[in-house]
Amino acid sequence: MDLNIIDGSAVWAQSMAQALAAAGCEVTVLLKAPVRTDRLTEPLTRTPGVRLLRPYEDKLLGDLGPRGLTPEQAVALIRARDARDPFDLVVVRGRRLAGLAAQEDSLSGRLWTYLTDFPHTVGEMSATATTELTEIAVASRFLLCQTEELRAFLESNVPAVCGRAVLFPPTVVVPEGVRADGEVHASARLAYTGKFAPEWNTLEMTGLPEELDRRGVDSEVVMIGDKIHAEPADWAKRMRRALESTPGVDWRGGMSRAEALTQSAECGFGLSWRDGSMDASLELSTKVLELGALGLPVVLNRTPMHENLLGADYPLFVGEDVDSVADAVARAHNDRSVYADAAERCRAAAAEHTLDRAAERLRGLLDEALPSAPAGTDPGLPLKVVVAGHDMKFFTRLAEYLTSLPGLDVRIDEWEGLRTHDQYRSRELAAWADVVICEWCGPNALFYAKWKRPGQRLIVRLHRFELYAEWPRKLEIDKVDAVVCVSPHYASLTRELTGWPDDKVVVLPNWVDDRQLERPKLAGAExxxxxxxxAPSRKRIDRALDVLAELRRLEPRFTLSVKTKQPWDYWWVWNRPEERAFFEQSYRRIQRDEALAGAVVFDPFGPDVATWLRRIGFTLSTSDDESFHLAPAECAASGGVPAMLPWPGADTIYDTEWIHEDPVAMAEAIHDVVAGGRFVETAERARGQIVGSYGLSRVRSLWVDLVVRGKRPDGTEAATAAAAP
Incomplete structure (x- = not known):
């Protein structure tokens, strides 16, 4: 961003540097252009922990052009500085720059990418854009999303974004002591700050004094900024002429951000009215928040995002024509209660976007990306850990976390199939490791038990899939330090079927990413x-349809959304006649039953579960059996309510409040919660239970205790199992 020009991107760069410094980072700001005005850079020079990298003044490159650094040159400078003194994180903004940085292997995993100039509609999301955004997401530790709408759009269209996208709204820094007086003055003064462009309705704003005069309101529009879009040329000429010669328009030119806010505070209203073509934007204007932080009521378009921010009945929402703006301003100017209500709503919304709140969010992200070394480890002499298995989808997040920990050196032995792997590499890793984690109790566990060394620890995570297979019976349990099951029921079943000693089998539950899942529910989610x-049929969608049919008899607004692959997508399901018959019957019922027709929605299977759950109030678990069933827990962590039938072991994982005797009882309980207005309080109780037991940070700590110290969840420490002769 060119910090000589005061616009949204430049203000973002300044605020981001200040917030990172406030969070405890040493920040290097790479300037794009030579400093021609210090309106934005001077405050940064006074911010402790921030230094400016000036490529032009310090002649860091020999071929610098007059229009500032190219993205290629910016990446080259970042790479060169990083080679001399490595950065812990590299924050980039802009699609082109992020795309180039993502291609640098040396920066992969350390990019915190803030994307703005990308498609904002499904129609614009071409295959090329999807590929580019996928590459950026894969190389990024975090994708910083300004709004929940933006995060949802990206997750729904670019699967690689899921799990990496975090909410990081705009930051507002208002000079100390600068506030509007909150009074309605005889003359209405309206403040606009920023660039002058057709989509920003800045030319139309200059017509407001005349329109307000017709409504008996004396007014003045104060316009601050010096960047006038050059295209189209005739528009730019008209814009400049309007700024210079329109009665009631006071054009004050460019100035520092602090001075612009100080002068805006002397006005009575803020303007952030834009062309209707921008109503679908997934970005939130920093201008709205800055003006709100000053205590000014802001005139802006009615959009779903703005309704979420200020309330659907906010009194200064306007339409596309200047008449609607003039009507809204005149109404608030003439009615003190309307003015005060709008001002308070804007102030309250801005309170969540202060520098302190931004620094708090960043500290949370820093703790996630750069965790401290676990007690008992030495980063100079790290514990050597191998994770081995043929399918890592259930362990990826834990493996990533263990890899990020100073004091651990983690290597992955990913087998091509259950029995197919590079035996020479696996032998080398077996000889190298202090601790081996086998994901699945399959041939991988048999292999590492065979090659176990003295003093080495072997941990095997067993799933439902292997419990009834041959491998547990072949495993030399004396070579294993701990067999991990995800629920007490399956731990008991494992001991019963294998005869393994009780102290060998431990319970470390599945985890729920409660931070990613905690998002505001959409209206009507209950x-x-x-x-x-x-799929397969033991998931029992027929029982879920029974629940839905009973609920719709009580309240026709209830619907069922099913996020799934179809049964015919699994050859091993669809080739079985009894499975095919079950699903054909269930789908025929959906089509023909009047209670169900039009009330069941099938959504594509994919990793965007957190976005999908925003519109789900209750997640059903109607299976014949489950080892854990994560979906109800994810629903609870998202602010919903779990609802399940009593499959074996359900009561060892979930509170009995959420377990119902049969579909009719489940439907009646759900209806009672909603009809009684208790959905929010019930969901809060469910979330507290789930996060306390299965929150990601808790489960991670249990795994660290087991891997690093051999400490079991009950607090006991296991002796190292026998080694191979």
């Missing part, structure tokens, strides 16, 4: 049931 995955 009337939406959800299921994730319905």
């Amino acid at each position: 009337y939406s049931l959800g299921m994730i995955g319905i």
Whole structure:
């Protein structure tokens, strides 16, 4: 961003540097252009922990052009500085720059990418854009999303974004002591700050004094900024002429951000009215928040995003024509209660976007990306850990976390199949490791038990899939330090079927990414049931349909959304006649039953579960059996309510409050919660239970205790198992 020009991107760069410094970082700001005005850079020079890298003044490159650094040159400078003194994180903004940085292997995993100039609609999301955004997401530790709408759009269209996208709204820094007086003055003064462009309705704003005069309101529009878009040329000429010669328009030119806010505070209203073509934007204008932080009521377009921010009944929402703006301003100017209500709503919204709140969010992200070394480890002499298995989808997040820990050196032995792997590499890793984690109790566990060294620890995570297979019976349990099951029921079943000693089998539950899942529910979510995955038939969608039919008899607004692959997508399901018959019957019922027709939605299977759950109030678990069933827990962590039938072991994982005797009892309980207005309080109780037991940070700490210290969840420490002769 060129910090000589005061616009949204430049203000973002300044605020981001200040917030990172406030969070405890040493920040290097790479300037794009030579400093021609210090309106934005001077405050940074006074911010402790911030230094400016000036490529032009310090002649860091020999071929610098007159229009500032190119993205290629910016990446080259970042790479060169990083080679001399490595950065812990590299924050980039802009699609072109992020795309180039993502291609640098040396920066992969350290990019914190803030994307703005990308497609904002599904129609614009071409295959090329999807590929580019996928590459950026894969190389980024975090994708910083300004709004929940933006995060949802990206996750729904670019699967690689899921799990990396975090909410990081705009930051507002208002000079100390600068505030509007909150009074309605005889003359209405309206403040606009920023660039002058057709989509920003700045030319139309100059017509407001005349329109307000017709409504009996004396007014003045104060316009601050010096960047006038050059295209189209005739528009730019008209814009300049209007600024210079329109009665009632006071054009004050460019100035520092602090001075612009100081002068805006002397006005009575803020203007952030834009062309209707921008109503679908997934970005939130920093200008709205800055003006709100000053205590000014802001005139702006009615959009879903703005309704979420200020309330659907906010009195200064306007339409596309200047008449609607003049009407809204005149109404607020003449009615003190309307003015005060609008001002307070804007102030309250801005309070969540202060520098302190931004620094707090960044500290949370820094703790996530750069965790401290676990007690008992030495980063100079790290514990050597191998994670081995043929399918890592259930362990990826834990493996990534263990890899990020100073004091651990983690290597992955990913087998091509259950029995197929590079035996020479696996032998080398077996000889190298202090600790081996086998994901699945399959041939990988048999291999590492065979090659176990003295003093080495072997941990095997067993799933439902292997419990009834041959491998547990072949495993030399004396070579294993701990067999991990995800639920007490399956731990008991494992001991019963294998005869393994009680102290060998431990319970470390599945985890729920409660931070990613905690998002605001969409309106009406309490009337939406959800299921994730319905194949094979033992998931029992027929029972879920029974629940829905009973609920719709009580309240027709209830619907069921099913996020799933279809049964015919699994050859091993669809080739079985009894499975095919079950699903054909269930789908025929959806089509023909009047209670269900039009009330069941099938959504594509994919990793965007957190976005999908925003519109789900209750997630059903109607299976014949489950080892854990994560979906109800994810629903609870998202602010919803779990609802399940009593499959074996359900009561060892979930509170009995959420377990219902049969579909009718489940439907009646759901209806009672919603009809009684208790959905929010019930969901809060469910979330507290789930996060306390299965929150990601808790489960991570249990795994660190087991891997680093051999400490079991009950607090005991296991002696190292026997080694191979």
